[in-house]
Amino acid sequence: MYDLSLAETIVAVSTPPGCGGIGVVRLSGPAALKIARTLFRPKKDRRGGEPGRAVLGEVVDPADRRPFDEGFLLHFRAPRSFTGEDVAELHLHGSPVILEEVVRLAVRRGARPALPGEFTLRAFLNGRIDFLQAEAVDDLVRSASLARAKSAFRTVNGALSRKAAAVRREIIGWVAQLEADIEFPEEGRPAAKKHYIDKIDKIYLEVDRLVRSYEMGQALGRGVTIALVGRVNSGKSTLFNGLLEEPRAIVTPFPGTTRDFLRETVRINDASFLLVDMAGLGRAGSPIEREGIRRGKKIAAEADGLLLLLDGSRRLSASDAALIESYRSRKIILVLNKTDLPEKTTPAEVTRRFPDLPVAAVSALRGDGLDVLRKMMYDVFFPLIPGRDIIVLRERDKLLLEEIAARLLRAKEMIASNQPIELAAEEAREIVTLTGRLTGEIRPDDILDDVFSRFCIGK
Ligand SMILES: Nc1nc2c(ncn2[C@@H]2O[C@H](COP(=O)(O)OP(=O)(O)O)[C@@H](O)[C@H]2O)c(=O)[nH]1
Ligand SMILES: [Mg+2]
Incomplete structure (x- = not known):
């Protein structure tokens, strides 16, 4: 075009x-x-x-x-x-x-x-x-948060480009060595092998950090979505109100009070969290509740993280355990609620059964433990990464970096398992091409439309 x-x-x-x-x-x-x-x-x-x-x-x-x-x-x-x-x-x-x-x-x-x-x-x-700078110009203009705009500006100024160029140089240097090794195969193979593997590990770490920075950039842009899940009456709506510090959701002693879902934003430090309160996951009493549960599951599936509530005044039930199991692979905090009531389930017991999951004990009703929970939410859900000043903002770039990371691992695997060095060199040349596509040094023309057509006119 x-x-x-x-x-x-x-x-x-x-x-x-x-x-x-x-x-x-x-x-x-x-x-x-x-x-x-x-x-x-x-x-x-x-x-x-x-x-x-x-x-x-x-x-x-x-x-x-x-x-x-x-x-x-x-x-x-x-x-x-x-x-x-x-x-x-x-x-x-x-x-x-x-x-x-x-x-x-x-x-x-x-x-x-x-x-x-x-x-x-x-x-x-x-x-x-x-390319990276060009994309960031558009991101800067469209940023919804100051933090994201500032990071886009750093990219416009070339921070990410310099990083990408440095990674590219390292990879090119490494490919040159590999190719020299193909020509002189006898000399010092075992030493070379360790050298290559160390080198790949180092480059991989850098690339992986960039990949993970994407998630953080997204979080800066639109906030982190956290769904409150748990059985009916575990206190989700009470906790929702407690974290918001206002009585937003209706709370009653009757199971199934919340049927629709509610979304509100809370800030914790420099991060904004979008909390979603919804129907309890469990057996549905009515068609309305059933629909609420169906939607709730979808929201939970799409959320960045989950607060899974357990009622500490009751024994941990089989359905609580099943719920935890079903979300175990996600970013999750187990919230043991109602600590103001006589305790039937202790934090220690929860930790013993689910040793890899973080547990917070709170009384949502009284507000006890909410500060500790907020800190935990920040640590667990906000994708903090070291060196947070360089952030990948575009999905295109993240996908390229992910492919580079995957190929680096593959090349390493080939070298580690003594496959012919030509194979690793082939992989390495492909990686060089991919890094060139990142900055636009190597560009298929159709990508121009893809990158620029989303801009505003006059930009
Ligand atoms: N004692 C006590 N009761 C609570 C606490 N949190 C919630 N509740 C009560 O538990 C019932 C259900 O709470 P609700 O927030 O509606 O639960 P939801 O169904 O998970 O949204 C209500 O009667 C609340 O007052 C708590 O920390 N302590
Ligand atoms: Mg509720």
């Missing part, structure tokens, strides 16, 4: 649609400045100023030379601009009709309306930024 020749000059309104204090029309390409100057009459400086310096003036229709708005013309010369081309920006009043008129006039003068993300695409094609 994109024209990659860069011969044309593109134009678009770069500020959001609608009225605003200021609106910007941006042009990029060989004729950008020439076209902008036909639409703009400077108040003083006839030529339209130096690069990077705004000049005050009026926009005029070249047909009748009549001004219809005033504002600033700002321009940059290739290659020292965002796109790497000549760029002109007209900063005018933020009126959609005026901005659209300026675009129409620019098109009359030979510019072409820009496609979504085309300015950023040009920055990429002109070598100003790589």
